[in-house]
Amino acid sequence: MTxxxxxxxxxxxxxxxxxxxxxxxxxxxxxxxDDLGLDSMDFLKLISALHKxxxxxxxxxxxxxxATPAKAAAYLAEMLAT
Amino acid sequence: MSLFTMPSLxxxxxxxxxxxxxxxxxxxxxxxxxxxxxETQKGAIEIEIFEAGEIGELLAQVGQTLPVGAxxxxxxxxxxxxAGAPPAAPGSPREIPKALExxxxxxxxxxxxxxxxxxxxxxxxxxxxxxxxxxxxxxxxIALDVVTGSGPGGAVLLSDVERDAPAxxxxxxEPVKDERPKGKPGLDMAExxxxxxxxxxxxxxxxxxxxxxxxxxxxxxxxxxxxQNSERPPDRRLLMGALLIRATVRALxxxxxxxxxxxxxxxxxxxxxxxxxxxxMRGGGLIAPAIVxxxxxxxxxxxxxxxxxxxxxxxxxxxxxxxTQGTITVSSLGETGVDALIGVIYPPQVALVxxxxxxxxxxxxxxxxxxxxxxxxxxxxDHRISDGRRGALFLAEINRLxxxxxxx
Numbered sequence: 001m002t003x004x005x006x007x008x009x010x011x012x013x014x015x016x017x018x019x020x021x022x023x024x025x026x027x028x029x030x031x032x033x034d035d036l037g038l039d040s041m042d043f044l045k046l047i048s049a050l051h052k053x054x055x056x057x058x059x060x061x062x063x064x065x066x067a068t069p070a071k072a073a074a075y076l077a078e079m080l081a082t
Numbered sequence: 083m084s085l086f087t088m089p090s091l092x093x094x095x096x097x098x099x100x101x102x103x104x105x106x107x108x109x110x111x112x113x114x115x116x117x118x119x120x121e122t123q124k125g126a127i128e129i130e131i132f133e134a135g136e137i138g139e140l141l142a143q144v145g146q147t148l149p150v151g152a153x154x155x156x157x158x159x160x161x162x163x164x165a166g167a168p169p170a171a172p173g174s175p176r177e178i179p180k181a182l183e184x185x186x187x188x189x190x191x192x193x194x195x196x197x198x199x200x201x202x203x204x205x206x207x208x209x210x211x212x213x214x215x216x217x218x219x220x221x222x223x224i225a226l227d228v229v230t231g232s233g234p235g236g237a238v239l240l241s242d243v244e245r246d247a248p249a250x251x252x253x254x255x256e257p258v259k260d261e262r263p264k265g266k267p268g269l270d271m272a273e274x275x276x277x278x279x280x281x282x283x284x285x286x287x288x289x290x291x292x293x294x295x296x297x298x299x300x301x302x303x304x305x306x307x308x309x310q311n312s313e314r315p316p317d318r319r320l321l322m323g324a325l326l327i328r329a330t331v332r333a334l335x336x337x338x339x340x341x342x343x344x345x346x347x348x349x350x351x352x353x354x355x356x357x358x359x360x361x362x363m364r365g366g367g368l369i370a371p372a373i374v375x376x377x378x379x380x381x382x383x384x385x386x387x388x389x390x391x392x393x394x395x396x397x398x399x400x401x402x403x404x405x406t407q408g409t410i411t412v413s414s415l416g417e418t419g420v421d422a423l424i425g426v427i428y429p430p431q432v433a434l435v436x437x438x439x440x441x442x443x444x445x446x447x448x449x450x451x452x453x454x455x456x457x458x459x460x461x462x463x464d465h466r467i468s469d470g471r472r473g474a475l476f477l478a479e480i481n482r483l484x485x486x487x488x489x490x
Contacts, residue, residue: 019397020364033418037364040321040417041392048316060311060319 001080006073013049014069017042028070054080083138086131086155088148089402091122092277098122099147100154105137111157116401118154123270123277124369128401135159145218145240210237218243274367285429290465293424296477298484299447300440301454306487322440323414324385325487326457330412330435331355331376331384333479337472340433340463341409349432349467353377358408358428359388361395370428371400372408380490415439422458432464433473435480 001009007028014032015023021036032038038046047058047066056079058066066072088098102119111117116128117137138156142148211226215238231238285291303325311319334341334355342351356372363369371394373379373387394400411428414437423436436459443456459480461473483489 018364039362039392040323041389042396044316044319044321045389045393047319051316058316060308 001077003073003077006076006080007069009053010050010069010072010076013046013053016049017045026069029068031068032066050076056080083156083158084133084135085141085153086117086133086137086157088120088142088150088152088154089129089406090150091120091124091127091402091406092281095122095150095277097147097149098127100142100144101126102144103140104128105155107137107139109137111135111137114403119399123273124400124405125274126399127405128399130401130403131157133157143240211239215240215243271365271367274363274369278367281428282426285426289427289429289432291427291462292465292470292473294461294463294470294473294477295422295424296459296474296481297443298457298459298481299445299454300457300484303484303487304440304455318382320381320385321388323416324381324388325484326414326437327357327359327373327376327388327412328379328381328384329480329483330410331357331379332483333476334377334410336479337468337476339468339472340461340476342432342467343407343409343430344432344464344467345430352409354409356407356409358411358431359391360411360413361392363396369395369400369405370408370411370413371395371404374403374407410435412437422460424460425462427462427464432467434462436460436462 011023011026014026014036015021018036018038026036030036032043032046043063047063050056050066050072051058054076056076062075065075088100091098098120099122100118101121103117104119105111105115105117111131112134113132114130117131118129119126120129121127135157136159138158140155142152142154148154210231210233211229215226215229218240226238226243229238229242230236231242233239233242300322303322307320307322307325314320339349339351341355342349354375355377356374357376358370358372360368360370371391373384373391376384376387379387391400391404408428408431410431411425411434413423413425413434415423417439419439421441422438425434425436427434438458438460440455440457442453444451445454445456446452447454459477461477463473
């Protein structure tokens with residue numbers, strides 16, 4: 001998958017968890033909790049969706065690496081490459 | 083034969099709009115079945131029926147806004163609905179205001195020869211129209227006599243009004259109503275604000291609050307949670323919030339008077355714990371649906387219930403039992419908040435537990451200062467029901483339970 005594909009997949013799962021977010025207004029460096037208002041339950045559901053989509057374990061220790069769409073796309077690319 | 087009526091979904095609710103029927107006449111229902119969807123200040127709410135039987139005639143039509151207590155449907159003992167209430171002809175006009183004046187008409191008083199065919203409308207001249215069509219037409223400012231009816235005898239139905247609606251200028255209020263946040267159907271932020279205001283004004287006017295606060299060492303709970311979650315796939319991971327809820331629910335065993343609804347004097351605590359969970363809406367506002375019968379739930383069950391109820395509070399539908407039967411509320415600031423939340427009780431409940439954001443703090447353990455994760459737990463309680471000593475016992479018990487997260 002290209003970085004654009006990964007970002008699109010991440011945004012799709014994000015907006016499924018938080019349907020009141022407008023995909024067009026989400027910035028690459030928006031912090032999921034501080035800027036987009038996700039709570040811990042939303043975030044866990046997002047991790048679950050990414051886990052299912054990419055079949056990656058995503059341990060809790062890695063959560064900070066998914067804090068923004070840009071970070072998450074980089075994290076997913078790295079994990080899928082190994 | 084009884085009547086299923088528009089339920090009250092809060093002291094501040096005066097009316098609700100029927101948006102969907104989930105049952106048909108003749109269908110058997112059990113206590114607790116969801117039979118209809120009503121739009122309220124709290125969004126679209128699934129309405130459960132509290133009596134088993136067979137649905138008779140549907141007295142209200144989709145699209146109608148009706149006051150609390152208005153009849154929505156007849157409910158008969160299973161198998162007897164047909165005999166009890168002669169079905170009205172489809173689309174035959176009924177005077178809804180009249181039905182409201184006598185909310186419990188006895189079937190026996192109905193003439194046995196109730197007409198099966200449409201009768202001419204008595205209410206508004208020569209125009210035949212269903213009640214829902216009349217309501218909608220008046221909302222839209224459409225004269226019924228210019229709408230072509232497709233119902234029996236040319237009666238104007240709701241769908242006929244809706245069909246004509248887009249071609250006509252809508253009242254100014256309509257577009258505003260449509261600017262609801264996506265993802266939460268039927269939620270009107272201004273209405274939600276009004277509902278919160280009404281509940282909080284009542285709380286501060288009627289309830290003599292007292293407040294207690296306790297800093298709790300959360301490190302043991304956090305360590306246990308991390309170890310658990312490292313072995314679990316994301317779907318089965320636990321949140322600290324679930325541990326906090328479980329500790330709160332269990333601690334009520336030490337101070338059961340904090341769990342209940344002060345609706346009648348003398349106050350009687352509730353045996354079941356329906357633990358409300360304050361869920362913040364991203365667009366502003368909050369709603370506190372309850373985890374029903376939380377007293378017997380283990381950690382995984384509480385986590386599942388939280389996942390379900392938060393999801394439905396945000397994007398789906400809650401049930402009326404969940405928003406009207408809470409016996410205590412927990413409000414938690416989560417991971418990105420501040421130190422402490424001093425809450426306002428959600429009437430007619432008698433206590434609210436607040437949790438701040440867990441933070442690393444310098445705590446003294448065994449005579450030495452150590453960095454430990456800590457959380458401030460607070461209690462706002464009704465002084466008519468309990469005193470500080472009992473409240474303190476309760477917060478201390480929450481602390482004790484959080485030190486043994488592994489106990490089932």
